[in-house]
Amino acid sequence: MKYKCVIFDCDGVLVDTEDISIGTFVDMGNKLGASIDFEYAMVHFLGKSLEYCFDYIQERCSEPFPLDFEKQYREKSFEKFKNVLQAIEGVKELISKLDVPFCVASNGPLNKMQLNLKIVGLDAVFADRMFSAYDINKFKPDPALFIHAAKKLGFKPEDCVVIEDSDVGVKAAVSGGFDVFGFANFRNETLLKKEGAKLFYKMNELSDLLEKQ
Incomplete structure (x- = not known):
């Protein structure tokens, strides 16, 4: 070599x-009305910064974007990481x-x-x-x-x-x-x-x- x-x-x-991280984004965003397709997200969120992903979700939410969205995301995704x-x-x-x-x-x-x-x-x-x-x-x-x-x-x-x-x-x-x-x-x-x-x-x-x- x-x-x-x-x-x-x-x-x-x-x-x-990636399925866990992006799936968590999508689930949390869609509960706020973002209507993000998982397959689309798996292509377009892959490798992107957290800031990019959150901005994308926030622009599409029909409900107020919580100030602790990142904290919630970290807690949910880390718990899933530990289990699966x-x-x-x-x-x-x-x-x-x-x-x-x-x-x-x-x-x-x-x-x-x-x-x-x-x-x-x-x-x-x-x-x-x-x-x-x-x-x-x-x-x-x-x-x-x-x-x-x-x-x-x-x-x-x-x-x-x-x-x-x-x-x-x-x-x-x-x-x-x-x-x-x-x-x-x-x-x-x-x-x-x-x-x-x-x-x-x-x-x-x-x-x-x-x-x-």
Whole structure:
């Protein structure tokens, strides 16, 4: 493998959070009259900042948007994570095969990353190599988070490969000078390809792809 470092996104790449997170947005928004379609949200909310999602919901609510909406969302989604969250199939095996440094870089807050990775048994694997956009106040599609993560591990963008599942994440990686592989499915494959990702559909495929680089 030509890469010296692997940078993983968290949600949807390491842990299967997206249905839970976006489903919670949709349920809460629709109770306020937002009428958001779940399938639409799974495409258009994927990888977006919390602020973007909340603004979208708030504009469509027919009832007043509660000031503690974010607090309610965190409580509801975190409780669901604790009960049903799973690691992405094959990702533990993939990580066990890596013989180069790796880390995780997410638009989500650090405490969310730590909780979710602990639930699925990956917290010790990543240890102090978890990087949050909240720490530098710059969010994907800005490439700053990936550049920050690479620098902390002692690498340049051209030394690294990013693993993403959202178009904003791919855009951030490409604009930062990183190669990027997109974890694709029927919802996101067109957007990932459009932004310049090399697509794969299962984690065991990625292991083979990385070895061939």
